[in-house]
Amino acid sequence: MTDTQIALDARAVQFYYEDPTTHERLLAIEKMDLEINVGEFVSIVGPSGCGKSTFLKIVNGLLPTYDGEISVLEPDHGRAHAMVFQDSALFPWYSIVSNVAYGLTCQGVPKKEAHARAMPFIEMVGLTGFETKYPYQLSGGMQQRANLARALTVDPEILLMDEPFAALDAQTRELMQAELLRIWHQAQKTVLFITHQIDEAIYLSDRVIVMSARPGRILADIRVDLPRPRELKIKRSPAFVALTDQIWSLITPQLHDDAPATGVAS
Amino acid sequence: MTAASTSLSRRSAPRRRPPPNWFKRHERLVFAVAGVVAFALIWEVGSRLGVINELFFSRPSAIARAGFEEVQLPRFWVDFQASATEFSVGYVIAIVSAIPLGLAAGWYRRLQYTLDPWLNFLNSLPRVALLPILIIWFGLGVESKIAVVFLGAFFSIIIPTIQGVKTTDRRLLDVANSFGASRARVFLTVVGPATVPFIITGLRLGVARALIGVVTGELFAATTGLGVMISRASASFQTDRLLFGVLIFTFTGILGVEAIRRVENYFQRWRPAKQGA
Ligand SMILES: Nc1ncnc2c1ncn2[C@@H]1O[C@H](COP(=O)(O)OP(=O)(O)O)[C@@H](O)[C@H]1O
Ligand SMILES: [Mg+2]
16 A cells, blocks of 8 residues: 555553542553554554553543543544444443444434444344344344444444453354454454454454553554465464464563552453 | 163153143242232131130231221221322322432532432431421421321432442443533433433332331321321221221332332333343
């Protein structure tokens, strides 16, 4: 690609959590620089509690008190970004179609139209026939499909995904990884994907960002030059294994550092 | 003993279950009714045999007869109406004030800070202790009882409502905010539905508290009402009449809770069905 556009540009992003009662400040991420091109699939890996979710929430606008600068490409249609949440976070009181259409109704789209516009995405993630079901009637993998469809429906430039497959069993996870690549290809989105699974990051991504233990810093930015489309068996190729080893050797020292990540690793 | 056989025992495929018959479908009701009937029978027979003192405990047939006579007296309907008014007016005022106020106090932190001392103070105060002053303020008529009923139900409803708003799942709020939902939409689509189960709990508790209010209020000081009927019956040792009055309160409570359960089922279709509920 010659005319690459920047989808996300984060410069010297830093964030403190402040305890509401003691006013103690905890440095969660430190001076992060990250540039992502339009259409790129970028993963962030790092030990639990290193600030991955925090970074994603900052990009998503949920933590407005950060230092540094973030610019995102403002598309002429749809939204700049949408989040696929960890453990699905579907509204239990809404049917699947209402959940998927939620973002649109927030933009003032009338319910009927929002539901109609949600349908193609329900189909894209393979949930046709489950529109009127409630989340509790779906398996964990299906809930994550709905979660993904909900984000896609608002037509975001960047898809932010926070360990979306962490709670799934190994087989479902592999299946969902392959599905995600298919959907990424079909929907043509930029993806910023968080995981603590190295093989998942390599399998999915164009680039893998490795973060240090808290306070999170970027340790390495590793290009994954494996050919696409990728089949699951690529995970056993020598190039894949070499990348895994490389990233492991970067992360392992981080795991011994620091106290075990305290408290909520949400 | 049959001759020892070395062949494997044959297990037939599980037979398809026949559709449940009337008895199976109404199992819950059948056993509940059977228990009550058995209790009443033992009571009735015991009383007739003289094992159970009729003067103190009456007997089912006598209660039924007393009830039959009561409902033909205009006086009974005056009492009934007074109690019904106290209960329904007090309870409804409690609902329409406690739910909006509770939602608002859960949503606006500063309103909650303002209300907290009052809620704590009035909720820890036994409401019966307020009866004498309420009677000075509102008199012996239905108004003072409406006030007691209101006080009982109000706190039972507002406290869980505030709780419900405040314990709304953080993640779901994040979802709404990340999609750019307005404050009003967050409230309607996330906080409201998340609070419904808490409100229902409050309503259920409120029924019991409201009934307690009616009875204690009327027993303490009143000119009309079923509580008055009960204390009149007590004074003249008419155990049957007394127990008939008690039964009316009991049934009102059961009906109220059942009505709330219907409301609950309607609002909670999105929940996995409860076993044996
Ligand atoms: N709301 C919060 N308040 C205070 N500290 C938090 C909060 N959320 C996360 N943290 C802390 O910030 C650090 C980074 O958290 P997070 O971004 O969730 O990590 P990760 O997603 O990489 O596991 C952790 O040490 C965590 O305990
Ligand atoms: Mg996390």
